[in-house]
Amino acid sequence: MEKKNKPKYGSLSNILFTIRNIIRIDKVLLVSMCALVFCTVAQPIVTVYMPKFIVQFFEEGRGVNDFLLLVVVFGAVSLIIGQIKSFADGYFPRMKSLYRSMRLGVEMCMASMNVDYKYLSSELGQLENEKAQHAISNPSTGVEQIVVRIVECSANLLGAIVYIFILSSLNPLVILGLVVCGAVSFLTGNLVNKYRLKHKDTISKIDQKTYYSITISKDRAYAKDIRMYGMYEWLSSLMQNYVGQMLTWNKKISLRIFFSEAVDGLIAFLRDGLAYLYLISLVLAGSIPVSEFLLYISAIAGLSMWVSGFARNAILLNTASIEVSDFRVFLDKAEENLRQEQPKREFDVPMSIEFRNVDFAYGEHIIFKDFNVFIGKGKKVALVGVNGAGKTTLVKLLLNLIEPDKGEILLNGIDSKQIDLKQYFSQFSIAFQDALILAYGLDVNISMRDSNDTDQQKVDRVIAEAGLDKKVQSMKKGKYTSCEKYLDSEGTELSGGERQKLILARALYKAAPVLVLDEPSAALDPIAESKLYESYHAMTKNKTSIYISHRLSSTKFCDEVLLLDGGHIAERGTHNALMQQNGIYAHMFEVQSHYYAQEESGEPA
Ligand SMILES: Nc1ncnc2c1ncn2[C@@H]1O[C@H](COP(=O)(O)OP(=O)(O)O)[C@@H](O)[C@H]1O
Ligand SMILES: [Mg+2]
Incomplete structure (x- = not known):
């Protein structure tokens, strides 16, 4: 079961995929990500070193000028970091959401149009499509989420490295202890993740059903039947049932999250307590001055923060990565289909x-x-x-x-x-029984192309052939009248027979x-x-x-x-x-x- 659910692409591959796409789509976004990582690490370092230097200057009995210089230098550094951060804070949130919804969202739609019809209409195809959609549906999932987590994980990792460096003169066991604590909290957190992964397909199936029941309840196309056949109670209970199932799963997951966080808290308590005891003993023994104590105490607290932050974010990155993998699996299907192109042929007409x-x-x-x-x-x-x-x-x-x-x-x-x-x-020119009419002009519905790319003379001819000419003449905007009111309040609504004529005209236009x-x-x-x-x-x-x-x-x-x-x-x-x-x-x-x-x-x- 678990094996079957193993994502096709691993985290590293998905990180690279994301970065490649960001470089392709918006290089400035990558710059803002790097800027965020830098500021996230640099800002606390300033606050770690400031008190250390002040106390150190006192210990060394420095003059007023030195103190002033210290303030100016720290002020300037803070200012520069602050400016870089305001650029990143302004750019990053906006662009990462565009990256998801506009850029990759559009690519997902293009993929949907290119995947094999047989695959798309199969149960597997529908489920995979659903999962891929989920990966780009909101900021807390998949594609956008991994971008956020890449920034967070990089910042935490960089922070940890810098802080280990700061603490390097201490007993290496202290550092080892801190890192081990981080690893343990990662592992407990990862148990939750494994659980989620194991039940992912079940959950997305319920998600799909929930979405379907919600869609039909609010879709205008079903509104008449819902009213005339009194479907309210049945549909309401259906929705509530699915939402109930979702909540049950959420509860199961929340319980596990609670457990892992409780373990996490306990580890943090022991870790920090022991580290403080150790440092205080060093000061009391006279091995380090108070200024060093201040530096180490904030650096230890900081390192714990980076390590546990990394553990937490790595788990979230992993979750997002699974969704990104789903997204890529679907894109692959489209690409496979495009690659399967056979050589073009000459056909004698008419055909057998x-x-x-x-x-x-x-x-x-x-x-x-x-x-x-x-x-x-x-x-x-x-x-x-x-x-x-x-x-x-x-x-x-x-x-x-x-x-x-x-x-x-x-x-x-x-x-x-x-x-x-x-x-x-x-x-093939085909008039399907259940063909769709688009909320665009009649001409567009016949050529299935932009109005400007449409052969209007041919449209006029097939309108006449299909017997739609009277209807077209009766409308103010003629063949440019929208066939739905959805995008245009002056649109028309076609009767069953008129729809059929339009579908025939469409087949004739294709010729x-x-x-x-x-x-x-x-x-x-x-x-x-x-x-x-x-x-x-x-x-x-x-x-x-x-x-x-x-x-x-x-x-x-x-x-x-x-x-x-x-x-x-x-x-x-x-x-x-x-x-x-x-x-x-x-x-x-x-x-x-x-x-x-x-x-x-x-x-x-
Ligand atoms: N996608 C489908 N999945 C399962 N059964 C289908 C599907 N499409 C059609 N059928 C069934 O196949 C049979 C033939 O359908 P169809 O070819 O549409 O008949 P018709 O001759 O009326 O056009 C019907 O019994 C129909 O219920
Ligand atoms: Mg039929």
């Missing part, structure tokens, strides 16, 4: 599509078993089948969004795995060699639907196309009908041939035309 001996299952749920189909170049096929037959799954397999468990999917006879993924994606429409007419009114059929021929000119629909009348516009049933193509042929065959298709068609007979005045087409 083939599924060869394909097995696919969602977990235990087998969808395809030894599935075979060939769709010739430029063929327009209709894919039909009952709900859940696997039509959308077939499309996702074809698009390489999910991977077959066995077998191959070929485009123009080339195995899809041998084709560069970005180039592969660019071969890729293969057109796949997944139930494009489900929300269309009969007039819009018949218009879609009319223009379908023009849309699919010189393209291979797959048209999925429940409305069997649409199949007449296609060269061939493929009926998906029981995980294979059960029937295949033209509409007329399948009607003659009098099988499943003919039966489905008859049931449907029975209901449309009156509506479409006896003509079930």
Whole structure:
């Protein structure tokens, strides 16, 4: 269990990663970090030496001028350190938070867009994504936290070295004792850390559930259903339950922290007590003057502070480092995916599509078993089948969004795995059933690019082809109207049918060699639907196309009908041939035309 949870990257590697990034992104931030380390160590040294020198000057019977000089020198040194510190204090806190949220946050989003879709939609991918997000989500975690801890640890380490140097004339056993005490408190603190690490996955799973329940409770998209279906109590108890679980874990961890801090306090008490006794005995024996006593007593207290500070911060650094490792694991996935690029190829259009001996299952749920189909170049096929037959799954397999468990999917006879993924994606124009509409203008929602990079003439053409022209004309800002009110109060809200037309327009704009429409007419009114059929021929000119629909009348516009049933193509042929065959298709068609007979005045087409 522990082994499995061992982070991929160790602390040292993560420190180097952080510093490399800081140098890449903001060199001044690194300067301010060094300045902070310097000031953190230098300031107390001034306060350690000041009383020592004053007493020493008294002991040596120096004159007023010497005292004045002492004050001036210390004043000047303090002033310089103070100025450096105010620069660091001003720069560091602001920039480290930008480093996390703006710089690496953006890189994380870019990584999310580049990771393999199959990985991202898998359970592992979701969990790893969540953990990586956590590493950049706030100042007390991961990426920003490690920056803070690098500064603290460096200051403590440097302080300890300087103080050991100051104390070097004392019995080395004293120094050894102080360092051992620090090591013991580090080890007890580290037990807490190990515990946290062991249960990290469980905790992030609860975190994920908590976040999800909170998100749906406040998301506008769910607001209607929450009200209409009275989901308040259930959602509240869900949230409270998850928050309760989080609290339980926090309690378990807090208890361990309390224990380790109690041990820490006890060690500090013994350590300081013994050191004081030893120094007082030296003064009483006349081995050191009072000025030295003052120096050592503050240096011992200081060294204890540096050592225990280092121990505490090293633990926090370690915790942050685990999160940074999570972050890097996710970034690696994106880079791996980019590196996996296959050579670009030339494709003849129109294209042929083939599924060869394909097995696919969602977990235990087998969808395809030894599935075979060939769709010739430029063929327009209709894919039909009952709900859940696997039509959308077939499309996702074809698009390489999910991977077959066995077998191959070929485009123009080339195995899809041998084709560069970005180039592969660019071969398909697809209207998804559940496509997303962005809170930007209609034109942007069609081109999926910035308005300035959009071919506006083409947009006008596909708006007309998809039957959206009336809607566009009715709006003050026309095709530039935002499709949501989220970013623009003058935005519109599209009806189900209008959304579907927009998604169709998007697929047409892309004008890729293969057109796949997944139930494009489900929300269309009969007039819009018949218009879609009319223009379908023009849309699919010189393209291979797959048209999925429940409305069997649409199949007449296609060269061939493929009926998906029981995980294979059960029937295949033209509409007329399948009607003659009098099988499943003919039966489905008859049931449907029975209901449309009156509506479409006896003509079930
Ligand atoms: N991501 C998924 N995980 C598990 N099961 C899924 C997933 N997507 C679809 N299914 C299931 O696979 C079957 C086929 O779904 P789908 O291909 O969407 O059918 P349809 O033919 O209606 O488009 C359905 O029973 C569905 O519940
Ligand atoms: Mg479907």
